[in-house]
Amino acid sequence: MPAIETEICHFFNCVLYLFFSSCPQSTCVHLLMDVLSFLLHSDPQRLVGVVGLEIHAQINSKTKLFSGSPVGFSAPPNSLVSFFDASLPGTLPVLNKRCVEAAVMTGLALKCTVNKKSFFDRKHYFYADLPAGFQITQQRQPIAVDGALLYSLLGGKKRNQVIQKTVRIKQIQLEQDSGKSLHDDLRSQTFIDLNRAGVGLMELVMEPDMSCGEEAAAAVRELQLILQALGTCQGNMAEGQMRVDANVSVHEPGEPLGVRAEVKNINSIRYLAKAIDFEIQRQIDILQRGGVVLKETRAYDSKSGETISMRDKEGLQDYRFMPEPNLPPLIVYTDNASLPPGIDVRQAVVVEAIRKRLPELPGVKRDRLVRSYGILPEHSFTLVNEEGLVEYFEEVLKATAKEPRKVIGWVTNDLLGHLKEQNIPVSQRSVSRTGNAIIPSCLSPRLLLVYVPAVTHTSHVGLTQVFQEMWRSPGKAAQQLIQEKDLGLVADTNQLHSICQKVVDSHPHEVDAIRNGNKKVLNKLMGLVQKETKGRADPVLVRAILQDKTS
């Protein structure tokens, strides 16, 4: 709000106060003053949310960032801990090359500048799951800076308009994860498992370029897809492989940013959107009531859908950052030509070599799908969203040589719909890392060949039955099932002729209507034929036969 307006507001408040303070009914006065001051101070229409994210992505590596102990989820407690991870005196950090390469690759995929020289620092804080009393991180000069993440939202009434957005990436830094604490409130003690202590993390800091939960969720989803495509992070939020903290504030556009609250404890993308939207609304409500937003850390409670103050005094945090004395600067090289003489090539991290290994990123993949198959942009999102589905779609196309726009409908509606209905996780990445494992083997494109004719002729009833049979008896060849259960598409012309004849004979009124020019009635007859054949008649054939018989 411009200064002059503030002055006026203040003046009004003073006048109002002087005027009303002599009045005996003080509660009433206060209420009235609140309302007036609210009307003067803020325009509720103009307050908008500002969201920045900090994302901790666990690096997909075999061993930890500074020690040779393995990385694993749900192993017996303290079984993946080395002397260094337990901070025994005399142990020293030895940096994992894979973690450096993963961070560089992620930086390149996010259009960052990779710093040729970066430093490690110690960040001190006192907590039982951090046995050293400090975390090794990169505060002064991180490995990658100044990038951008392009993401898209589906907007419009039908949610089929693709809106492109960008969020700037401030930096990517390498750092250690902490251990895990299990609190036993009854006996007031904490159990410490150091299996996660020392696992390599990439902390990605995003600039506050987003304005609502939906945008933040879309950005995180896109980042998740990118990291999974790169293989630098598995991105499973439920297992804590990706942890998101949101910095949320509200302000009037054009004005300086408001006081921000940091929302932690968000463990799914859906909750991220909800937590942010709740927090924006909470802050707007506070300001509209004339209150002040506190700079604080809040936790998201997924049960109530609310954010709750964690009541820590943020002003009192002092991390006592200092350069990590046990690690010289981390140097990466632009290309092989820039390697200094005498360096062990296996030791060198070469940026251009990593750039060459970059896979096709989700955004590029979606564009390619739309361009080469002529499918709708929103379908390209659906395909890319489920790991392995693009490969599956392309295999089906190759195997069947069918029109892509027909196959896409089948893959995105029937197949995905069915998988969801049966509550079969579409992505089973944790079980198998090969992309194709997501589709049960009974639905391999080769076996599907049998169905695609049925599918592309929209015989949904038959299809669903075939699906169900296939889940009931996995491993059985689909063709065999169709024959056994008599589920195949009825394409026998003689059989169809006799069924059609029966329908025509028993419905003289409808036949008359058609002959008098009401062609729509033909659909009713077609429905009757499908009823007879349990929806498995080849509709193209049926239509032809009926037209012939009613002409």
Next chain:
Amino acid sequence: MATYVQKMSVFRLAAKPTNRGLSRFYSTWLTNAGTSVTTGDGSPRTRTRRFRVRVRETTCTLSCRAYNSKVPQFPTWEPVSEDRLPPCTQISADLVDKLERLALVDFRTKQGLECLEKAIRFADQLHVVDTSGVEPMDSVLEDRTLYLRDDEETEGDCAEELLQLSKNTCEEYYVAPPGNIPLPSREKRAAMLRDSEF
């Protein structure tokens, strides 16, 4: 920077407790570093270079336990006159409160405050050093190559060995007190301290 390097060397010494004449080296080094900082008279560049060189030499001397002639036999220093120092730092009650909370130490007595003020005054001498145009030094290892390890499992699976070092364990977990408990407010703490004196 100087303080930082000192810490490093002290750590080195502390890691070798068998070193004979430890306390002598300890004091020599500390005062020596102080002298080199406060009495340098050349251009900032040469001064720093000399300082750097001395750091390396001294570390080397310490680690090979030889009596190097470049290390002064006796501590020497020149006091820095008060007028060259910045104004004394005033410590507000709020700052004391913050420091007490961070350090989990009570020092709100006259004596405690004096001690803190003296420590700050001592550190103020560093302001006299002209460091313009000098690139800060992070570590004595900064010109070394950082060794990069292959991503192969070499350690771990020693829970039993680790847990037996801990005083308090349960099954395969370390047991710690409940999470950090926020300190009571300053007023409450003052009241508690008053009560505890009785």
